[in-house]
Amino acid sequence: MARLIGGVGSSHVPAIGNALEQGLQSDPYWKPFFDGYKPVWNWMEDKKPDVAILVYNDHGLNFFLDTMPTFAIGAASEYQNADEGWGLKPLDPFQGDPEFSWHLIDSLVHDEFDITMCQEMLVDHGFTVPMSLMWPNQKARDQVKVIPLCVNVVQYPFPTARRCLKLGEAIGKAVASFDKDLDVVILGTGGLSHQLDGERAGHTNRAFDTEFLEKLKSEPEWLLKYSNYELAEIVGPQGVEMIMWLIMRGALGNDIQELSRNYHIPISNTAAGVILFENDAI
Amino acid sequence: MARLIGGVGSSHVPAIGNALEQGLQSDPYWKPFFDGYKPVWNWMEDKKPDVAILVYNDHGLNFFLDTMPTFAIGAASEYQNADEGWGLKPLDPFQGDPEFSWHLIDSLVHDEFDITMCQEMLVDHGFTVPMSLMWPNQKARDQVKVIPLCVNVVQYPFPTARRCLKLGEAIGKAVASFDKDLDVVILGTGGLSHQLDGERAGHTNRAFDTEFLEKLKSEPEWLLKYSNYELAEIVGPQGVEMIMWLIMRGALGNDIQELSRNYHIPISNTAAGVILFENDAI
Amino acid sequence: MKSLAGKEPIPGTTIFEGRMAMKGYELNKMCFSFNKAENREAFMANEDAYCARYGLTEAQRTAVKSRDVLALLSLGGNIYYLAKLTGMFGLNMQDIGAQQAGISLEEFKARLLAAGETKNG
């Protein structure tokens, strides 16, 4: 059976992609950010997961407002990155695991999640930045098969935080029932607090983000008391992306350890966070 | 508040569109079928609903397998029909009610249905045939605003029958909470038993369809004991479309009367059914 | 898929699930393009070139050429998309129903009419 060995929460802003492209990891602006990923790199190198389920949102590359799914899951053997219009260099294609994707979709639809199934989908920086953050080395990256799970955090209504946590739980169950000897990680990406639009652009919220990170392991339900509208006020309209971390968290169950955590303001216009959980149940 | 005044279950095969186009209502082949719609025509003329929520499936006009939603809801001010490739003449556009659509989507997403939101969508015969069956007169048809709800019954996994019934219940709740003085009908379309593909093409199942129609008012849960795979065996792979009738049925609640029912084999390769419910709670 | 694992196959029936959907992706994509008249014309003008553009396999091209619906289904075609292909050759759902059932159109229609007359159609 497949084993969900751990999960990572991580930012996915395009500026990180630029920094990686230009090798700025030791630059004073970037060092406090990238240093937070060292435990993740070591863990990934040690564990060598076979498959990554990557929870992210599309920012206008693959999906337009004509057809905006709440939850879309890729079921392709390859996912292409592409020009997003403002200059981030497209990365090499990512290898999918369609058999696993179909198993996941089948299990989730059976458990009453209304998935949009994508046999062809472009993945944008929300997907590629976490991939190059987790596996900066192209060769290591190529050895991980991916399943993109795209969440609507662009056009209201977004899924509720509660629904995201439940989706995570159902993913955990689906992974555990996949009849292949595979080590799987799940990545919840986006956030943390940030606001890109409006007069309040540049808004962040250290206090809230810190509490979120603090409670994520033992009390993830804490976030559920806020509606997405309230979250938009507290952490900015794009900060609401943090609900995607709950999908990751929900998948892991409660027998987990937090191995590392980092928080840094600013990366571009955002507060950036990273957290690494290991599944003790495995 | 908006009132869900009733619901209709109906077939939606393209051949019906052809027959309407050619005025074959009194033709011996068609008469036993169209006669079954007279109570529906009278009821619609009497009730003059303001809005129709039309549950159907796309058959390869608007959605392709690259992006296949489980549940997609239109949120446009107009929906165009178009050439499906094999010759049915496109009908005039249908008027939407985007404010109502957004309310419905908002309520459903809040109730943990993972809706795909469509601000632009072509509607195919699965939508247009029921529209012209309910309102054969163009002028009457133009007076009904529409909300298309498209269900995946093309690519496995389909939503479960249970999920469809629950979606209906949530739709009922959403309609009742819409703060406009509107009379609403819901149409569940597709089916009944038929098989278009494979050596068993032409398969129908009168006994099962009859029981389904018989139980739909008082015991809709009866269908839930069959998986979609079992249904495919019993009523044919396309007969599984009958799960869309459960969405209509679920929306109506339990204080309903059955006003009419008809069943006829064959229309093209299918068993055709129609049933009319009125909501007594209103 | 878990929900289909271990199920007895349904005689004369193919379930269009993930594996078939992947197998037929290009074929169905080509058929989906036939919603547009200009694509139907391009196909009619040069069938081979059009199939090549969508990357159909040799087996799929042969099945397209012979308008063999059962073969197209077994190669991943979905009936709704295939109907757009067969429609170009003037074949409607009843024509291809008869073709798949391996009987004449008259027999196929008679079989459906008979189902309408029995109590267990």
Place this chain on the structure above:
Amino acid sequence: MKSLAGKEPIPGTTIFEGRMAMKGYELNKMCFSFNKAENREAFMANEDAYCARYGLTEAQRTAVKSRDVLALLSLGGNIYYLAKLTGMFGLNMQDIGAQQAGISLEEFKARLLAAGETKNG
């Protein structure tokens, strides 16, 4: 929308919900097209004709012309799609952040750095 009904507006913030999404549909659709280099070139070659092709309103065209992000937002633009428009003029997320906040780029960056140094950023 029910979930937003009666809510106090969030200062300096627009929620991109149904009403805004409809208002900005054409504008965002145009911006979505800028994923492709050839569309960016066509826009750059003739901005007016390109806006006309997507049916933008007069107000939207004026806002496009002046690269006025707050105006574009109030006309239904979504920040992710708009970023593809402003990107063509060499403006990145921080440039348009500063423009919207009504301060210089240096001030905007300094504000973010300051948020990194406080305990309640």
